[in-house]
Amino acid sequence: MTWKNTAEQNAIIEWKGTHLVVNAFAGTGKTTTLVSYAEANPESRMLYLAYNRAVRDEAERRFPYNVECKTSHQLAWARFGKHFRDRLTASLRITDVARKLNTRHWPLARLALSGLNMFLCSADPEPGLIHLPSEDDRHGLDAGKILGAIQILWYEMSRTDSVFPVTHDTYLKMFQLSQPDLSKRWDTILFDEAQDANPVTSAFVLNQPCRVILFGDRYQQIYRFRGADNALNARQLAQADRLWLTASFRFGPEVARVANILLERAGEEKRVAGNGGQDAVVSDLPAGAEHITVLSRTVSGVIGSALTASLMEKKVFWVGGIEGYKTEELEDLYWFSADMPEKMQSPRLSRDYRDFDEYCSIAKATQDVEMNQAIRLLDDFFPLPQKLAIMRRQVVSHEKEAQVTVSTAHRSKGLEWSVVMLSEDFTDITDPLLSQEERQDETNLLYVAVTRARKTLVLNELMRWLSEAGEGDDENDAVMPDDTGEISGTE
Template structure:
């Protein structure tokens, strides 16, 4: 009933009740727009992370429809995004696979294929770019580099460490998109100074900082755990955050390092990329299968941002070791089976 009331008020143009983008998008869909009156062809990009409402609008058209996407780059399922490429309307559609990338070379493609093999992908990615390297740590003399993270707090942790040496930092999406104020609130909360906490929701949800830490441990929430690590590792957080803002640049060409989450880096590329060690273990048997696929997708997206040198984290390193061992076992089993067949033929 509450949802119906909100919908009624939001869709009433005479009502001062505020509306949101999703509301008038849904209204547009319900109006059954006929785009074929104006267009002969619709190209729907990023279809793997489509808004279900937008997908419905596109797929109900009578004109030609082309969907472009990569199911292995579906990273917004947590927002309710669907993979429109799997829509029933496309069951008989022609499918063309674009497996060659000119961003990176053969070594980064080996990493990408190891990740995709975990998901059962049989079509390998082919790196057609210039010669590249895969290492564990970026050389110190590479200059500007991009460091990609799973968590927002991981981004802040990297930036804090970098600014200690005076590095200039560029934040993909801007520094204000990375919960800097929330970290400062948590600091004052940990110091038992609730009057300095601006976001009072923190005070409502947790009795004290000890309870916050206990919840972080119990839920294993990566953002909370990383925030606790920062608070417990650094003193004078407010002063450090002030330095952080002072060392932030608005244009990337003036930066020593670029920081981003894996979600925000999609569609971007850099010569030198380091994967930060805050991604979960995708080989963990307790990981939910759907969540596992999402995490593999994030690692795949982050890994394929590198054009010249990719520095791995422990999560990807373990995947490569696992896949290498798996392939060796499969090869040995195949050789044993072939030897058995030869022996049987000889016996006959």
């Protein structure tokens, strides 16, 4: 069977210009289109800029010879990173900061470290007041004193003759500030996942004199809490050409209908078309499914799903590896609740909370989703240490050996499965107390989770209610009833 490009794909492949922004809905053949564009322009020297190493490795297998695939850190390493090899660390410790500042004032050290990280992730040329935490979070410390501390740390980091530790973000920042001219090596830059771009990377990419094509889906922007910026809307692109990919080959019309409900709530007028064949959206897990993937909003939700599956003697695959979900912290919470600190692996809980009652009070007062989920797991899977031991025995390292895959929605981005089930821990996007930014972020995360399904999507209660509410104009004003059937947040 010969693959035939859509009219939308052909418009991109045949495009001639200097700046192009492609908004690509989930599963719309973004990478296939990029590869076709590269093949249609064999004389062009292209750089494909990937957001992580795994994506880069996959791209290297797919792109033709005229495309080099790199991450932004890989670009920066050749020019700056290699000179700091002996000082590299994954992240700065607060003790490193306090020692360099010659202070035992831990709030100052913490605020300086936070501000430094904000600066390193920004597009700004030097540390400034804009990188400081809000006034409420400064513990009464003078802004000038905090900024001075940040400037000292940056000076020490950027010196080649210093012994102060350097992070990977340090040499990337130095690369951006050097105003590199990538056009000396490449005439076209393919900037993937631009909706969640690091502002540092966006800054040097968008200032290139060569052709730049940005691909992304604004509704898959889910890392704003890390400082990610939507480069698709950058001011430098005001005059850029804009094209769309709206036909999804991942799923069919049923999953597309659910995705479109979320797109409408997000204010999008365009709709994704489900061209991936027959699919189904159901409320209950279909009998006889050989493999299912359960996606959760929280880490605690993932652990709960894994516990449930493991206690049913199912083999479980954890996306990213079980070690990334810090199950030992949940076990520590159990021993903390039992007032047995000697069995805890870390003193963090004892240091941060007077006792378990205070932990529960803070969880309730702040409505912290992770904390409340963790408390619920202690009740649902008592005694937890024994249940966690069973769970760990059911872990498999290869997904093909698993009957159940578990992941957070964040980690699921870029992946897909035949059968996807949504956990009940996703944030209620109809909650009137959410800020506009929070509502957008949580809607995006639901959209990412929903669009991981190829053949069957099992809805949670929230998505069932939104689906039944329909796609009418009044839907965006609707509020989901609480457990009593009452409408929450209204008079």
